[in-house]
Amino acid sequence: MMVPVRCFTCGNVVGGHWEEFKTRAREGEEDPAEVLDELGVERHCCRRMLISHEDLVDVVSPYQ
Template identity: 80%
Template sequence: MMVPVRCFTCGNVVGEHWEAFDERANEGGEDPQEVLDDLGVDRFCCRRMLVSHTDLVDVVSPYQ
């Protein structure tokens, strides 16, 4: 659904990086590894939160 605010494993805030990551990696065509390095997301658990997230808000919202 929506990107989690905090990492499930370590509790660091990852939600603040979602918009920049989505714009640069998914829409801009940059390498996700370089984008995460540039944003300062260093831990593997936090990186997987952003890389593996699928934004389904637009798909599910008509059914509520």
């Protein structure tokens, strides 16, 4: 589904970093750790929110 707007653990806003993280890290341009460092995502819980997220919109949308 959609990336959560806030981190479940600490409440920091992480949703605003998703698009840039996805384009830079998921497409093999850079190491995900370096991308998160450059975006300013420092806490482990917030990094987990972005690294472990999986877009399922294309998978779920045919069933609506």
